[in-house]
Amino acid sequence: MDSYYKAEHLTNFAEIGEGNDQLARKFFDYYGAVFADGALTAREKALIALAVAHAVQCPYCIDAYSTDCLKQGADLEEMTEAVHVATAIRGGASLVHGLQMLEHVTRASM
């Protein structure tokens, strides 16, 4: 393997069905159903997906949902705020563990 993260893997995603077509089909059907217009609009779901893409640091997802956000009518300001939400939760997730550290230190210190 000469390189990781090839851009064409995104367009060829469906090839994952090669090893197990049935599971792939179930996954893609589920995926499609998740993103259908529902209580949340397609634009709102695209913004959530963009935030999650940044949290899981998936370049394919960032690529796909930057495009989808624009397509579904999100603008740069909304998309930037979504990325900051992901960043805040990631940072907060680290920082809130600080209380465990604090408890430990309090217990062990004079």
Added chain:
Amino acid sequence: MSDAAYRGVVDAAVLHELARPEAGPRPTTSLAARRSPLAEPKRQIAALEAVDLSGKAFDGDFDAALSACGAAPLAAAAVEILQINLGKLCNMTCRHCHVDAGPDRWREVMDRATVDACLAALDRTAAHTVDLTGGAPELNPNFRYLVDQCVARGKHVIDRCNLTVLLLTRHRDLPEFLAERGVEVVCSLPHFRRRNTDAQRGGGAFEKSIQALRRLNRVGYGAGDPDRVLTVMVNPAGAVLTGDQCSMERDWRRGLERDHGVTFDRLIALNNMPIARFLEWLQDSGNLDGYMELLTASFNPATVAGLMCRNTLSVSWDGRVYDCDFNQMLELESRLDGVTGVHVSELDPATLEGRAVVTGRHCFGCTAGAGSSCGGALHDTSD
């Protein structure tokens, strides 16, 4: 232009107002004003043909795409909508304009004789709707005459309005005029927030559009009254396809009402056509090849039956006849009984139904994704 030498259709005083910067946001100038080679329709067609789409969907051949779904040749049905382009004059110069309209295009405006020829042609067809477009159709001095004539004939009239034109001194009474006659206003608003609206239509366009929408709301538009229909027309600010029309309608409705107290009746989402200034932007931003690939790869056979070219006839400011407004801008005239170059005054309605629609690569713009064309995307009728 000197006022003394002016012998055109539009009153010199109107042009004087248009010349002032506050008459409309102008993020760019027309290709024509810049004498850009791309102002020439043949150069635009050549630029589209020059994109290498071999090995891509249908090898980039629209007729091959039609053949693949059994729809070739594309035949027109009976004319239901007469779309009249009243001219290329506009107070704005939006960056995506497929007409290359602007305040400098005052020579290309429909005169009264041609307006009357359109009305005579209308009387010879069974069209139930007259769709007025431009440029800004309201800037044509014959606009109100034409609306009144169509209303007197019992036709449904559509005004494709850029909104900011309603703020010009001479047009402040237009909302009342349109409301009293039951004219449907189809207004361009690319986004319910400022950023993407101003990116496409120029700084300040959003603010002015909201002001104009409030005026339309005040005279009864956008409140569910079938005689005061306010339709918002949306297109993406960039090289992406338009999204889910029904979903966007919910976002737009909520956003405009919450942030601005503005209401509307329905939303139509359109793809941008790779013509004129949007084509120029695609070229300059390095997006042309990718956009054409996207359009061809997104060909959706389900859009073909509802394409506007199948039930619309489009007339240009100088009275020539086309299958749609996009063909008009590319100067691809309708072929009627094997003849092109037919003037609206000589139009024989018997030659319209069943005619083969003139097609080209740009047609992929109307068949991509959920579909586009002036009627907007397909509706999911299951819900």
